[in-house]
Amino acid sequence: MEAVKGFINWISDPRWLFLLSVILFFFMFRLRVLWTVKFGIVALIASLAFFGLSMLDKNFRIISTTPDNVPIVGLIFLMAFFTWLSLKQAFDNDDRLRIGQPPKERTERFEKVMVWPDLVYTEFIATVLLGAVLVIWSIVLKAPLEQPSNPTFSPPVMKAPWYFLGLQEMLVYYDPWLAGVVLPGLIIVGLMAIPYIDRNPRGSGYYTFAERKYEIMVFMFGFMILWLLLIVIGTFLRGPNWNFFGPYETWDVAKVTPMVNVNLSEYIWVKILGVGLPNQWFGAKYMGILLRELFGFILVIGYFTALPPVLANRSRLFNGFYKTLGGARYHVMMFLLLAMMTLPIKMILRWTIDLKYIVSIPEWFFNI
Amino acid sequence: MADDATAKNVIPTGSAGAGGKSPEAVKAAAPAATRRSFLASMSWLGLGWVAFTAGTGAALTALGRFMFPNVLFEPPQSFKAGLPNEYSLGVDERWKEKYRVWIIRTEEGFFALSGECTHLGCTPNYFTSEAKFKCPCHGSGFYAAGGKEKIGINFEGPAPRPLERFRIALTDDGQIVVDKSQKFQQEKGEWIDPESFLKI
Known part of the structure; x- marks a missing residue:
């Protein structure tokens, strides 16, 4: 039992959990067997059994029954259920389309029902049930109120509200103005841009995966991996001092995790070239700063400007995007896609080579 | 043939120009907009805009003033x-x-x-x-x-x-x-x- 717990603790280290989730994510679209009623029932029983057995562990019980965290337990199950429900219908429809039948939604008869009483009664019952659940919830689970805020003291466990935990995790890898302003802004702008970028007319009014592969995969990668997974990590696996703790591990305030971080400029100038960070260039201090961060700037600018045309020329997939979307749409889409992918890239760089910032100019409060 | 077509075309929806209603006829049907009434309505609109701008400006000024309170209860620096x-x-x-x-x-x-x-x-x-x-x-x-x-x-x-x-x-x-x-x-x-x- 302890060996299993130790293994789960080890595998839930963010770097393994993240890697595993990404692999599972891309794998799950290939496994038709996952999206059947039989598998859905087996998976529900297995996850409930896992959850029930884990509740025997004291640390797991404390973390998952804290009033703050209960909704996130629900979120995991709801997310799994709705993903399964929609993809099951999508794959069922794909099977029908393959043998020349119309999607299931098209075969349903268009019966009409009255708003009163049918719809209003349904809504009324839903309202009463939801109200009862909320009343019971607020009585049983106490709101976690603490002492008045004090700017000169931060408790060891400092967590944002659950819906911001993804942002808080993001802030570990980025400067505040990027993770707090630019990237959240891009998320909103990108979501608003979807109807203008997505020109695929198919899949309207029925579930399908085969006809909208990339649209579904890109959206679900951003939503499930880069948003919900980070919320789950932030809720259950981040403890005092934002240190990582496995689900069966005691939250020890004094846990020491060495994580000395190094900037890219230091890697290149000190460790590779062995000349030390440049102080000045052409006799000017600000030129020295620019020279010091030259490689970082080249990397960042190259990533955003060189990759879209190179991919459009070299990769058959991206060439297809370029042809269907046209130049302007393709470049907007690529900018948003590349901006989204900076987060996993930055996380992986931090985990593998302890990279702190690619461009680091603390003198001007500018860090990427 | 073209002349025949225009002559036969009695319904005004089909073609504009000579066959359809003249611009003068359209103008006459609309309520009379004289230069005087036009200027009067424009001046009311202008007055409204001035009032709106002044009101917004005053509100923003008050907001700006609010950012610099007379007394600040902070521990001494x-x-x-x-x-x-x-x-x-x-x-x-x-x-x-x-x-x-x-x-x-x-x-x-x-x-x-x-x-x-x-x-x-x-x-x-x-x-x-x-x-x-x-x-x-x-x-x-x-x-x-x-x-x-x-x-x-x-x-x-x-x-x-x-x-x-x-x-x-x-x-x-x-x-x-x-x-x-x-x-x-x-x-x-x-x-x-x-x-x-x-x-x-």
Whole structure:
């Protein structure tokens, strides 16, 4: 039992959990067997059994029954259920389309029902049930109120509200103005841009995966991996001092995790070239700063400007995007896609080579 | 043929021009808009715009004034921190609660370190055993030992620059005085400033 717990603790280290989730994510679209009623029932029983057995562990019980965290337990199950429900219908429809039948939604008869009483009664019952659940919830689970805020003291466990935990995790890898302003802004702008970028007319009014592969995969990668997974990590696996703790591990305030971080400029100038960070260039201090961060700037600018045309020329997939979307749409889409992918890239760089910032100019409060 | 077509085309929807209604006829059907009534309506609109702009401007001015209150209830920026011999070597936390400042004594003397994380402004906690200041919000860490060049330097987590230091001096009666209104940043090379360090 302890060996299993130790293994789960080890595998839930963010770097393994993240890697595993990404692999599972891309794998799950290939496994038709996952999206059947039989598998859905087996998976529900297995996850409930896992959850029930884990509740025997004291640390797991404390973390998952804290009033703050209960909704996130629900979120995991709801997310799994709705993903399964929609993809099951999508794959069922794909099977029908393959043998020349119309999607299931098209075969349903268009019966009409009255708003009163049918719809209003349904809504009324839903309202009463939801109200009862909320009343019971607020009585049983106490709101976690603490002492008045004090700017000169931060408790060891400092967590944002659950819906911001993804942002808080993001802030570990980025400067505040990027993770707090630019990237959240891009998320909103990108979501608003979807109807203008997505020109695929198919899949309207029925579930399908085969006809909208990339649209579904890109959206679900951003939503499930880069948003919900980070919320789950932030809720259950981040403890005092934002240190990582496995689900069966005691939250020890004094846990020491060495994580000395190094900037890219230091890697290149000190460790590779062995000349030390440049102080000045052409006799000017600000030129020295620019020279010091030259490689970082080249990397960042190259990533955003060189990759879209190179991919459009070299990769058959991206060439297809370029042809269907046209130049302007393709470049907007690529900018948003590349901006989204900076987060996993930055996380992986931090985990593998302890990279702190690619461009680091603390003198001007500018860090990427 | 073309002439025939226009002649037969009695219904006005098909073709515009000679066959359809003349522009004069359309004008006559609309309510009469004279130059006088047009100017009158425009001047009302202009008056409305002026009033709207003035009102918005006044509201914004009031909002701007609100940002600079007459009285600010803040702890004073400068405070006396007692006699130097009241401090032992290392990090002293007695002023953290009130002023968010650590006073640190090294072999050579004193300096005052700000308790505001340079990442997003939480207050880091001091861990004696690990000799570091650790911010609980996103895991930034700063050295808390190793001499006056090293204490306060960021070494882990996302904090982009070291903790700031404040002006420190001795008063006439021999007490340490810390002035938070003047800060010294390591990345700007200000820690060598004599006012950032009190030699004893």
